[in-house]
Amino acid sequence: MNDALDTAVYAARRDRLRERLAAAGHEALLVSHAANRFYLSGFELHDPQCNETAGYLCVAANGRDALFTDARYRDAALRLWPARDLCIYGAGRFASIADFLKDRGIARLGFEPTALSFDTHAKLAEHIDLFPVPQAVEPLRLIKDADEIARMRRSAVVNHAVMARLPEVLVPGRTEAQAAWEIEKLFRELGASELAFSSIVGVDANAALPHAIPGETVIRDECLVLVDVGGRRDDYCSDQTRTVWVGNNPPERFVTLLDRVKRAQTAVLDRLRPGLSFREAYGLAREVFVREGVAERFTHSLGHGIGLETHEGPSLNPTSEGVLEPGMVVTVEPGLYYPEWGGARWEHMALITADGCETL
Incomplete structure (x- = not known):
């Protein structure tokens, strides 16, 4: 610290x-x-x-x-x-x-x-x-000062470093729980004081549970894995999600799923700015899913504020009141979920700037 x-x-x-x-x-x-x-x-x-x-x-x-x-x-x-x-x-x-x-x-x-x-x-x-x-x-x-933003940048750097090492963590034969433990060790080794929240690691159908608890399901060659993790550094939290295919032959349904989720996130990040309402931010992602005919699979809010706590204001959901302001830090994490076979979520933290946003 x-x-x-x-x-x-x-x-x-x-x-x-x-x-x-x-x-x-x-x-x-x-x-x-x-x-x-x-x-x-x-x-x-x-x-x-x-x-x-x-x-x-x-x-x-x-x-x-x-x-x-x-x-x-x-x-x-x-x-x-x-x-x-x-x-x-x-x-x-x-x-x-x-x-x-x-x-x-x-x-x-x-x-x-x-x-x-x-x-x-x-x-x-x-x-x-x-x-x-x-x-x-x-x-x-809600509005982070310069010191808080600097701390959150450092926290995000640790999370990015952990995500960069997922290929060495998500190996066939390792269980979800074992992968979660390896991820926790990485956070500590890379400078976090603790996890920001209990790690989520979900294989295949378990990835359709937005808050999946890592269990004994084994990572196999040619399978889907969703990882949602965060750490605390200098008192402030990070939160990122990635969904990956372990193997070299992802099926078309996974490729399409992940492409839709990433396009929804890009549609939001391209337009996040001061004055945009919380519900409008949510709507930007939902519009992408509506056009693709999969909006009913988007079952949670777009994101949330983050700072001293992983989940704090504001909430980017369809009923939330308020508008984005410079200095807010929010997550942008659209997802689609299919209980029969899996789900995907892709998450970045975004700092609202004077005229747009910056991905941390």
């Missing part, structure tokens, strides 16, 4: 959020979503697991922000956060949080409704007045 961002960068991000809170008349927001917490503070990108938390960040309209965590993270927190603004809670977690905030003049606390569990909300609400503040931080994360 590269050096952490200067604490001033995180402070500036909190100031932007603070402006949004003040404009809405909110006293404070409790940030519980791990990626949002990290984006605003640099503290712990991951929670230990889905039923545990590394802590909470409170961004206050009065400027008295606070970080809450337990004793396991004390030293890590103090590397980023002044002791006067740090609350180390114990068994009485929720009473400690409420008391700490009330001492700072905060009586009502907003929360992220998609990130705070029902149980946590109920326990905290016993001690302080809570109200939902949806989508407070996520709009700030």
Whole structure:
């Protein structure tokens, strides 16, 4: 991992959020979503697991922000956060949080409704007045700054290097699961700190499962393999998909399938630009498939935003609201799927520029 961002960068991000809170008349927001917490503070990108938390960040309209965590993270927190603004809670977690905030003049606390569990909300609400503040931080994360873009470029470079070595990974006799393990090792050897998500490796009919779990299906000579993988470098994710034929004699149906998918992706990349709506971007790919009479085989969105998380805003789907803006990074991954024999997807990450897009 590269050096952490200067604490001033995180402070500036909190100031932007603070402006949004003040404009809405909110006293404070409790940030519980791990990626949002990290984006605003640099503290712990991951929670230990889905039923545990590394802590909470409170961004206050009065400027008295606070970080809450337990004793396991004390030293890590103090590397980023002044002791006067740090609350180390114990068994009485929720009473400690409420008391700490009330001492700072905060009586009502907003929360992220998609990130705070029902149980946590109920326990905290016993001690302080809570109200939902949806989508407070996520709009700030849509536009990547220059440092974020540089990190994402480096992350994409690792992914391209992994994809370049697929011929030595996808060898007859190796199972999907074994290929996925070789891919994971490559990511780490090439500079990733971890996978961005569990690798997808699907052989033949398994490739028709968009989120196929690598299993014991064996790669054979003359077979189709879909690989969708990503890594994390310098905190930021990559995500790419390739579909290949192992062997020298791909059947016509595979050649046609892959050609359609690639042409759909090209149709999108050629026209991605600021001002294009999310649903229009999706429509560019679908138009290609409609002309070919296979649109019913395109069963998912065109793509998604990517950054600190593999899947973040915006979503490029037929019902999504909003338009592309410079600094957004999205995936473009049209696919076609035939459960009887296989599927194909081809994916690039695209940075929206001032007048178009750049493939990362």
